[in-house]
Amino acid sequence: MKKSKLTIHLLSLVAVAFFLFIAFGSGDDDSDLNKDGTPKTERQKEVEKQFSSWDGSHRGLTKKIKESMNDPDSYEHVETRFRDDGDYIFVITKFRGTNAFGGKVTNTVSAKVDFKGNVIEIVSK
Numbered sequence: 190m191k192k193s194k195l196t197i198h199l200l201s202l203v204a205v206a207f208f209l210f211i212a213f214g215s216g217d218d219d220s221d222l223n224k225d226g227t228p229k230t231e232r233q234k235e236v237e238k239q240f241s242s243w244d245g246s247h248r249g250l251t252k253k254i255k256e257s258m259n260d261p262d263s264y265e266h267v268e269t270r271f272r273d274d275g276d277y278i279f280v281i282t283k284f285r286g287t288n289a290f291g292g293k294v295t296n297t298v299s300a301k302v303d304f305k306g307n308v309i310e311i312v313s314k
Contacts, residue, residue, distance in 0.1 A: 221234075232273070232304075235304055236271075236273060236278055236304070238306075239278070239302070239306040240269065240271075244266045245266075245268065245269050246266040246269050246282065247269055247271070247280045247282060247302065247306075248306060249302060249306040249307055249308050250269075250280050250282050250298065250300050250302065250308055251264070251266065251282070253300070253308045253311070254282065254284060254298055258286050259286070259287065259288060259289050260286060260287040263285075263286045263287035263293075264284060264285075264286050265284060265285040265286065266282070266284050267283040267284055267285060267295065268282070268283045269281065269282045269283070271302075274301075277301040277302060277303055277304075277309055278301070278302045278303075278304070279299065279300075279301060279302075279312075280299070280300050280301075280302050281297060281298070281299045282297065282298050282299075282300075283295065283296070283297045284296060284297075284298075296314070297313075298311060298313070298314055299311070299312040299313045300312055
């Protein structure tokens, strides 16, 4: 009987430790490192701040897209890619939304964005 209770307590402790590890990570903060282990530059950090850590969307471009949509509440982010072009960041966002006829459509928008996150120019819709 004692062995059974000890086993249950031990398993409970392991389960709690596992969930804490999953919830809070291993404690290693690699946010200042690139995938190859080299440190990120201040410029890289500033650029990355413009993107949602949740879904990778660019906050400024998402706002502009929603402003031009028929039904902004139907906006669904699919993917966002970007490149640093020196004077600006070139951002490409793919998203879904409801059109004027009520159908779900997928669109892509490209834009030039400044380093403060402001959309300079919509390049293509």
